[in-house]
Amino acid sequence: MAAQRMRVSFFLVTIMLTQLIAPLASSNSSQPGIIIDTDAELDILSQLGINPTKSYAEGWYNAEEGVGTIGLLYRDATVTAVEDWSERANENFLSGYYILTHTYPVPT
Numbered sequence: 001m002a003a004q005r006m007r008v009s010f011f012l013v014t015i016m017l018t019q020l021i022a023p024l025a026s027s028n029s030s031q032p033g034i035i036i037d038t039d040a041e042l043d044i045l046s047q048l049g050i051n052p053t054k055s056y057a058e059g060w061y062n063a064e065e066g067v068g069t070i071g072l073l074y075r076d077a078t079v080t081a082v083e084d085w086s087e088r089a090n091e092n093f094l095s096g097y098y099i100l101t102h103t104y105p106v107p108t
Contacts (some may be wrong), residue, residue: 056088
């Protein structure tokens with residue numbers, strides 16, 4: 001009887017530890033690298049306190065890994081798909097100013 005209780009206790013502790021380790025083991029490290037590619041003078045802008053934030057939410061990643069690009073004045077911002085938003089931006093909801101895009105159906 002004591003051996004059975006010990007096995008049950010060990011099993012329950014193993015389940016609890018698995019719950020702690022699972023998020024770390026399944027973390028997705030497939031985030032694209034952020035590349036700052038701009039025509040703006042970053043040195044002059046940094047003197048004014050304007051710096052790229054290197055944020056996925058602001059489109060600072062490779063255009064091939066997004067669903068499109070938006071041509072801004074000094075750079076092209078990568079469009080993030082709605083399905084990928086929480087994964088890329090680490091946000092569950094939108095707060096602030098964002099550009100929402102959609103595609104039009106092609107008439108046939």
